Amino acid sequence: MFTLFALLLASFAFAAPAHAERIKDMGQFQGLRANQLTGYGIVVGLAGTGDDSLDYSTLGMKGAVSRFGLTLPPGVNPALKNAAAVMITAELPPFAKPGQRLDVTVSAIGKSKSLRGGTLVLAPLYGADGQIYAMVQGNLVIGGLGVDAADGSKLTVNVPSSGRIAGGATVERAVDTGFATSSYLTFNLHQFDATNAKRVTDVINAALPGSASMIDGASIAIRTGGNGDERIRLISQIENLGVQRAEPPAKVIVNARTGTVVINGAVRVGTAAVTQGKLTVSIKESPMVVQPAPFSRGQTAVEESSEISVEQDYRPVMLVKPTASLSELVDAINRMGVPPGDLVAILEALSQAGALTAELVII
Secondary structure, eight states: OOOOOOOOOOOHHHSOOOOEEGGGEEEEEETTEEEEEEEEEEOOOOOSSSBBBBBHHHHHHHHHTTTTOOOOOOTOOBBTTTTTEEEEEEEOTTTTTTTOEEEEEEEOSSSOOOOOTTTEEEEEOOOTHHHHHEEEEEEEEEOEEEETTTTTTTTEESSEEEEEEEEEEEEEOOOOOTTOOEEEEEEEEOOOOHHHHHHHHHHHHHTTTOOOSSSSSSSEEEESSHHHHHHHHHHHHTTOOEOOOOOOOEEEEETTOEEEEEEETTOEOOOOOEOOOOOEEEEOOEEEEEEOOOOOOOOOOEOOEEEEEEEEEOOOOOOEOOOOSSHHHHHHHHHTOHHHHHHHHHHHHHHTTEESSSSEEOO
């Protein structure tokens, strides 16, 4: 019997009574966002698991030691088995101030098999504008383990070529969001929905008369003034207002690679007759070895023997009646007893026949 855990979860969710959601769960204020930071660095102190003699590792090490007045002689290419070139990534949260600490992720970009036991040498982190926003340095924490034996056998647990440094970066520059100078705050919904935009606007105007207006189906402008303290208090008040979220558009999401099917609660099915058959062709090969008669000077031969059989499952035509809820649709699908691959074909056919009131999305 075909059963979809995701469908059952969805049916339980939509069977629950409607309740108001907080505005903060439906979107976010423009400008109050994280910014991605990236950097390049050198990890040292590895136990022979570094990049060896890769050119960019050598250049990175030359740059690192040059900050201390050391210069390698021309033509010297050190074998850096105890060092590795890495990429560093971090997120700069909104309103982060100089001196605050950030967690960073460090990942090998060369031949290094493991960063366990390594220390990241001081490196800058850049924003999308090319400016330095943080500096990072520290000892890596690696959740993976890699071991190589002399006979070539290997054992790898998780990913030893990537790790983290908790609080390893220090913020050096703040991002100007324009939060304290703008005459309007803009609230952006996570998804475009004109009904939700209208409801959010109405709720804000009910609490703060005449302060909110819709820019489009995804953005709402809220008139504001005063200093930062008053703006933050206004945001806190707006974020905790309750809104009755509109029912989402009817969608059936199909993952063609895994066979996962998710159907939301707005999907409806019209009257349709559905049948689903299965044709199985089996070919059984049973080769036989034929021995020659004694003293006949013959040769041993293989005689091919094949058996072909065809089986076809018969399933009667099932009448799918118009459904009024997701639970009824789940029951109808389970009664058909079809595997995920055949269910996808049935849903596509229902959509083509106009009996499926939903957008069929295949990912």
